[in-house]
Amino acid sequence: MAIKTLEELRIIKEQNSAKIGPRQGDGEARILVGMGTCGISAGARETMAAFTRRLAEAGAGHGKVVPVGCIGHCGLEPLVAVIMPGEDAVAYGKIDAHKAVRIVEEHILSGNIIDEYTVGIDMML
16 A cells, blocks of 8 residues: 555554554663674673663663664764653763763763763764
């Protein structure tokens, strides 16, 4: 079936929004970690593991770590986006395990963006 009008597209979006909603974090923070080959070679596995460990220590309901593919800014890897419920994504670059723990403590648990780690890129979210 070909979509012929914007109204048809709007109807399809409304019909499927309930299916998409649960993937958007269920009211928790989402931490997207770039896991393309350049991210992995820059240490993204360790970064992702640090996020996962610290969030587990904080208890359920604070956030979900989501591995994503190549983000396209190899010189800034490991790249991470933090998306707090109802807020725009914040992109962080060159994030190692120690910085990941600080991001959980200060940004996710306390609501304070760490400006010194942010990078001005659009992560196409």
